[in-house]
Amino acid sequence: MFTDWAEALEAESLPLEPTSAQQLAAAARVTARTAHDKHDMTLLLDVLGLPTDTDTLTALLPLIPETGDAPMTTIPAAPAIDVPVVPLPVTSQVQELLDWASAHPAAAVRNRAVRITADLAELTERRDTEAAQREAEQKVAKARAELERAQEELRTVKASTRTTAAATVSTPIRAGAGSGRSREELAAIRAWARENGHQVADAGMVRRAVLEAFDAAHQAPVRKAG
Template identity: 35%
Template sequence: MTVAALRALIDAETPAVVRPPAPRIRPRTQHPEEVRPVNTQQAVAVSMYRDGETVAAIIDATGLDQDEIADAVRNAGHEYFAEPQNDGPTDAVATTAQGLIAWGMQHPSPRMQRLADQARTALADLQQARRREAVVTAAEERVRAAEQALAAARDALRAAKGAPAPAGRPDRAEAAAIRIWARDHGHTVGAAGMIPRAVVDAYRDAQAA
């Protein structure tokens, strides 16, 4: 029997009694898009993401996959930034680094933003160091080529003059004399180790003259 039918029966039995109208009860409206229940793994994932942890670290800690982490973050009212994916080896290393830096700068975590700013500075320093090293390496190659060309020219000149070919590697005494002579004549030689062939030939030519 419904409430309305029961009320009508009571009114029929006691017609003299005045009763207030029955209140209308509105059915509760369900909103499935409201806050969804969050389990422990999802709560941990949201907390770690807000602290700036990487998705890989969150996956290891919670066992959730990347899509589940993204859903948990968005359901908690935060914006989710997907980490850039590296599909395979690439020659554009700087491009990948720039992508990571851009992702970090847009991250809601101040810690990730600081790391991205530090990485940007470090990347600029690395790029400058690589350019400088490339210039130095190219200059050293040119110096080596020039020394080899000079040694070949000296051999040709010696052959044209009919002079005997130079002896082989200098012994300890001659090496010490060569180092002293080389420094006095503007050549760069180390205090130990092999002396460049061009310097040895120049010293011997000077002694033979």
């Protein structure tokens, strides 16, 4: 906006309140540099509330650009700053204001629009990131709850299986089952059978014929009636 940075810095460094004669003079000089001619400068000074007396105008005339020079208000705009365009969660009024500020001839206004746009984009990204994080945490919590339920069901099934298995375990079969004899009795029967010419295995079932022969040989003799 300024061609004379010394003048710009001087105006920027002045205190805003109260408005001093030095401030008014600096503002008048800057205004004169943007005017087409004396009449245009007078109008600009009047609109801005700056002095338009003859002495002030005479002092400012040398600052008006020469005829043919483009006034400051018509110089080409500064190159646009490369800022990624992102969808912003703003109302149409705010978006229109940002568009207006982005096209403003003043670099300070354009830069502010860029900063606001970047801040909105950062806030939007942070909001989306936090929303995605909350959604992921909810999914994890739900998965953990389902896993705990499944583990509890598995423990219940295992406990039920053990109880059923314990209830259905049959009583161990005694050696020599089917004959109703103990192992000691069977051992004695096998020894007697071998002594009396019977063939028996060292283990397993003893043939019924051998059992009957053993029983018959060991029955008490029946006493005959006198």
